[in-house]
Amino acid sequence: MPKVGMEPVRRKALVEATIHEIGRAGTLDVTVSQIAKRAGMSSALAHHYFGGKTQIFMAAMRHILSQYGLEVRRRLKKAKTHEERLRALVDANFAPSNFREEVVSAWMNFYVLAQNVEEARRLLTVYYHRLHSNLVHDLRPLVGGEAVIIARRIEALIDGVYLRQSLRNEPANPATASELVLGTLENELARCGSQRPAATLSLIAQKERSE
Amino acid sequence: MPKVGMEPVRRKALVEATIHEIGRAGTLDVTVSQIAKRAGMSSALAHHYFGGKTQIFMAAMRHILSQYGLEVRRRLKKAKTHEERLRALVDANFAPSNFREEVVSAWMNFYVLAQNVEEARRLLTVYYHRLHSNLVHDLRPLVGGEAVIIARRIEALIDGVYLRQSLRNEPANPATASELVLGTLENELARCGSQRPAATLSLIAQKERSE
DNA sequence: GGTTTTTTATTGACTAGTCAATCAACAAAA
DNA sequence: TTTTGTTGATTGACTAGTCAATAAAAAACC
Numbered sequence: 001m002p003k004v005g006m007e008p009v010r011r012k013a014l015v016e017a018t019i020h021e022i023g024r025a026g027t028l029d030v031t032v033s034q035i036a037k038r039a040g041m042s043s044a045l046a047h048h049y050f051g052g053k054t055q056i057f058m059a060a061m062r063h064i065l066s067q068y069g070l071e072v073r074r075r076l077k078k079a080k081t082h083e084e085r086l087r088a089l090v091d092a093n094f095a096p097s098n099f100r101e102e103v104v105s106a107w108m109n110f111y112v113l114a115q116n117v118e119e120a121r122r123l124l125t126v127y128y129h130r131l132h133s134n135l136v137h138d139l140r141p142l143v144g145g146e147a148v149i150i151a152r153r154i155e156a157l158i159d160g161v162y163l164r165q166s167l168r169n170e171p172a173n174p175a176t177a178s179e180l181v182l183g184t185l186e187n188e189l190a191r192c193g194s195q196r197p198a199a200t201l202s203l204i205a206q207k208e209r210s211e
Numbered sequence: 212m213p214k215v216g217m218e219p220v221r222r223k224a225l226v227e228a229t230i231h232e233i234g235r236a237g238t239l240d241v242t243v244s245q246i247a248k249r250a251g252m253s254s255a256l257a258h259h260y261f262g263g264k265t266q267i268f269m270a271a272m273r274h275i276l277s278q279y280g281l282e283v284r285r286r287l288k289k290a291k292t293h294e295e296r297l298r299a300l301v302d303a304n305f306a307p308s309n310f311r312e313e314v315v316s317a318w319m320n321f322y323v324l325a326q327n328v329e330e331a332r333r334l335l336t337v338y339y340h341r342l343h344s345n346l347v348h349d350l351r352p353l354v355g356g357e358a359v360i361i362a363r364r365i366e367a368l369i370d371g372v373y374l375r376q377s378l379r380n381e382p383a384n385p386a387t388a389s390e391l392v393l394g395t396l397e398n399e400l401a402r403c404g405s406q407r408p409a410a411t412l413s414l415i416a417q418k419e420r421s422e
Numbered sequence: 423g424g425t426t427t428t429t430t431a432t433t434g435a436c437t438a439g440t441c442a443a444t445c446a447a448c449a450a451a452a
Numbered sequence: 453t454t455t456t457g458t459t460g461a462t463t464g465a466c467t468a469g470t471c472a473a474t475a476a477a478a479a480a481c482c
Contacts, residue, residue, distance in 0.1 A: 004451060006457060026326030029240070031441060042459050047443060105326060112323055114378055115237030115316060124378065153368065153395050160371030167325055167335065184364050184395060191398045215430060215477055242467060253433050258469060427480070437470075444463075452455075 010049055011059070013039040018060040023102025028057070028109045058119055061110045064103060065127055071095045072134070082138040089134050090181050093158050094174040099165070101172060108166045131155060142189055150188045157181050221260055222270070224250040229271040234313025239268070239320050269330055272321045275314060276338055282306045283345075293349040294400075300345050301392050304369050305385040310376070312383060319377045342366060354403050361399045368392050 017039035021030045032053055036046040050056045075088035075095075093099065114120040132151055139147035161177050228250035232241045243264055247257040261267045286299035286306075304310065325331040343362055350358035372388050 004456065010457090027323060028238075032443085033441080043442085044444080044459055045457080048458080051443095053442065108323060108326075111374060111378065112238060112319060115319070121378065149391070149394065153391055156371030156375055156391065157364065157368050157395075158371065159374045160367030160369065163322060163370045163374055164367055167322065167332065180360070180364060180367065183360065184399075187398050187402045188395075191402055217431060221431090243469085244467080254468085255433055255470085256431080259432080262469095264468065423482105425480100425482080427478100429476105429478075431476080432474080434473090435471090438468095440465105440467085442463105442465090445461090447459090447461105449458080450456085452453100 007049065010039070010041065010045065013041075014046055014050065014056060015060050015063045018056055019064065019106045020102050022060070022109050023105040026105055026109075028113060032056070054117065057110075057113060058117075058123075060106070061113070061120060061123055064098075064106060064110070065123055068092065068098050068127070069130075071097060072130075076134075082141055085138045086135070086185060087182060089131065089138070090154065090158070090185065091174075091178050093162075093181075094172075094178045096174060099172045099174050099177065104162055104165050104172060107162055128155070146188075150185075153188070154181060154185055157184055218260065221250070221252065221256065224252075225257055225261065225267060226271050226274045229267055230275065230317045231313050233271070233320050234316040237316055237320075239324060243267070265328065268321075268324060269328075269334075271317065272324070272331060272334055275309075275317060275321070276334055279303065279309050279338070280341075282308060287345075293352050296349045297346070297396060298393060300342065300349070301365065301369070301396065302389050304373075304392075305383075305389045307385060310383045310385050310388065315373055315376050315383060318373055339366070353400055357399075357403050361396075361403075364399065365392060365396055368395055 014035060017035045018030075021035050021038055022028060025034075031043075032046050033043040035056065036043040039046070046056065050059065072089065072092040075092050076085060079085040079088040097103075110120060110124070114124045132155060135151035135154060136147045139150055143150060158181055161180060165172050165177065225246060228246050229241075232246050232249055233239060236245075242254075243257050244254040246267065247254040250257070257267065261270065283300065283303040286303050287296060290296040290299040308314075321331060321335070325335045343366060346362040346365060347358045350361055354361060369392055372391060376383050376388065
């Protein structure tokens, strides 16, 4: 029974169904029918609103990236010092909204997609650059010239944690993951920072341990 | 013109063609025909020798993992001290034989495969455990109780470097990649090691810089 | 040594199934 | 009656896997 103004509702449902379906299957090899079914409509309607399968994937990827961006900005707003901002940047990656089983799996598959589809690669590159310049911005005052190399380490580490999470059967544990990255960061700062006492940071201290 | 004793030749050709084809396509979505064609035979023959597509993939994955294992053992044999052994363990990941564009891409896709196919996951788990226990074995004497957590960081970092490499257009640079990981490791050791002078390690010093 | 039989290598043609994309048709709201 | 929403049915392309047939080498036999 056709109601009017369905377009945004349908699009949203499809995007979310896509992420869940990719997460469930662990692959980009999901059919439009599967996605449409989960979103509660026919596959023809999915094509009607998005045009094609690739566009559905791209919309889903854009959604994940924008949700991630939102999380980053939300946390950065609360942070004052450089140390707090660094923690915010790292923690955003492991926020519950991003670091869930299906979303992590979808991320992994988008990485693969970015190897094939130029637009996907572009999106990912934007995210990379933003994270990198954010990190460098707050690392520079603390470690000077080492900022870039340390940023690269943190970036790779975050991706690695995601990758390994996608292989686990256990549900994601934000605290453990975040701690792993922050611990490394703390080490880097303690080692080559010279303008502030190492203890100032204490990134981890404020969280309880797990694992 | 049938020559006899072709089986091992064909199998090898198919395995290598599989890796190249996956790397080229950036996806597991390659057809048996494409693989067979690159290996210089008909798709029927590929089926004849391997049975099915999944088995072809598994054979390719096993080949990559065994090549990696070989590299590790080769380097470990030359290493004497714990520090040298740690460096060997890290460097093996970035040896030219493993850290090439197609192989990196294949790795990424095998990660995805491991989310779906139980046997693929098992293979990857074996590799994980071996790397982990190797790292811990040589970290423990240097850093004691922190060995496990540091090992986890290094492992995630290595995976992250692979992942990011798969997104680049530029050819892989072993030196840069290795340095990124070894630098982190050095930091960790310098920070929490207490039984030996930090300078002893100098993991990076012996390599020229790049990037 | 020559002939037959068996084994191994090889492929073109075919089957059965899947799936993205399209379209014609229908239904409610404006 | 025009716009918006919706779907079942269909098309067209593609692909994993099978099979029967062919051909050379090797082995067995005389």
